[in-house]
Amino acid sequence: MTLTLTFWGTRGSIPSPGAQTAQYGGNTPCVELRSATGALLILDAGTGIRHLGRSLLERANGKPIAADILLSHAHWDHIQGLPFFAPLYEGGHEFTIRCAPGALGGVESALKSQMSRTVFPVTFDAFRSQVRFRALNEIERGDGYALRTVPLRHPGGATGYRVTDGNSGAPALVYISDNELGEHAGYDSPADWRDSLVSFARGASLLVHDAMYTADEYERHRGWGHSRYEDVVDLALDADVQRLVLFHHHPERTDAAVSEQVAVCQKRVRERGARLEVLAAEEGTTLTV
Template identity: 35%
Template sequence: MGARQPDVLIIDKSFLDEYHGQFEQTVKLHPGLKFVPVIYLGTRDDKGIRSLVQFNSCEIVKDEDTLLDAVSELLMPSVRIRFWGVRGSTPCANFENIEYGGNTSCLEIATPGMDELLIFDSGTGIRNLGNHLERLDEISCKGHIFITHPHWDHIQGFPFFKPFYSSKNKFTIHLPEQYRGGAQEILSGHLTKTFFPVTLDMLDATIEYVTQKEERVDYGHYSIEYFVANHSTKTAIYKIRIGGRVIVYASDNELPLETTPIRFVEKFQEFVKDADVLIHDAQYTLQQYKEREGWGHSAWERVIEVVKPTGVKNLYLTHHDPDTNDAELGRRDRRLQQYVGAPFDNISLTREGAEIRIPVKKPESVIKKNKAKVS
């Protein structure tokens, strides 16, 4: 791999016929490659195509015109959302969980022109992200990590993030205030010699700790605000405005079956209204939820019911239960397709290694200015 990850991989039949074994091994050794969309010049019957199943986006084309159209669409300036971990509660490195992924919550968002990392949660998925950054051989990196809450499955990967161990790097860690303190106090409490051999003062990177407030804060390329989730500790539902788009990340949030005196569901609906993307906790089925009410997680059927009238365009369901295997998640994913176009543009379960690309939306002022030039 070079020093920069490709935006698109174009692979033809003759290459895979000869090198599909070596290519498959390369992808296994570089998990970041799974995010790269593949355009394959060939047919579904080619013997080497099996090595492409590791990629979450693969388009098969047969001629140059189709190829050019596909490349143009993929290279459009976009907000990119990458799922490094989508499992809830505890990581599960089991054969039956490989397809959707066994690492716990970690999300990365980027847009053209950004020179820093934007990461949400530091579950075990952040370890692969750190390894990926190291393989890119960047001289240094900087960024912000917004942690929704300090439950184990959202911070398990924190001390395994390799960029923390280089003095060239700089990060700001954000966390809502908790009962026993702010961001630094909470993380230092988890990382003590009693529980883990690495403590915060052993990290070499320059790290600032911010106890995040609920009001909207501008960070240059994006802004962040949050709404307090219905969960067992103070948990952020982050709203990110970036590239002219609105993304809401609600990894752990319980949507009760009935309205409550504090009208939580109604306030949640107002917060997510008209979002371009909503990534929401859907750990349970409705049947499971009735046995686990009050545990702080939602049933996927209830999420759809609540979100339907809000104008959310794309809905992605996450925080999969560790005891729900790929076969069951696949059946659930297929059931979700009935809601495509009515009312969602896209709806699916999240998969570790998947990337969502949403074209950057130009500000209204820029559009009007361009129209004036044409006229």
């Protein structure tokens, strides 16, 4: 075991609480990732980060918290929890908000705009803990982990990550939220984008990927920046990953419907004569890599 991840938010686009979504969760994307040495990475700052903040404060028990907050992009569902992340207001903690170099200016301005007085009562200056902004290099080395980035196919751009223990390069977690695997010309991705993505995910122990649409839904939302289940399974199979975690669930998808889609994906794996474990990201659950 080298990496531990906990899902605090699994839902795409808009929070969708209620009895029908209680199992897989209604909070928007936020994943806590720990290296074996205890370094903390927070992947996305959707509404799930509110619960994470409370949990971190409890676990820290008065000690300072330090973390990098990696934003895949600044779409609302990935940043809207930040103003409710309690450790920011407490003082004494240190957070570095990180994203792709080209996105840094836009991310900073989006985070500050969502806390402008017109739309929120408290401004970014209310944070008493230290908050820095720093671009991610294509390859990063931290305490007990190494991280690589990949550009994704999403309106406005987004970034995916491959995280390993920093020494062996394996096992690896690949986190790809908000990515369109279907054909659509609206991206400036190179012609070999899919081959590059397959190599990026190659042999991962765990692939967490946007799985928003059924095939029917996708036809009505081509170009919206998300993937259908079939394409996600095919990517995982082509890249020989061990476990696929369906993520960024559609806000209208009930728990029963998510489970049904897991079964559809498992059937596709069997039809291809392959061995791939498929599960759906479930809020509050922890997986080890």
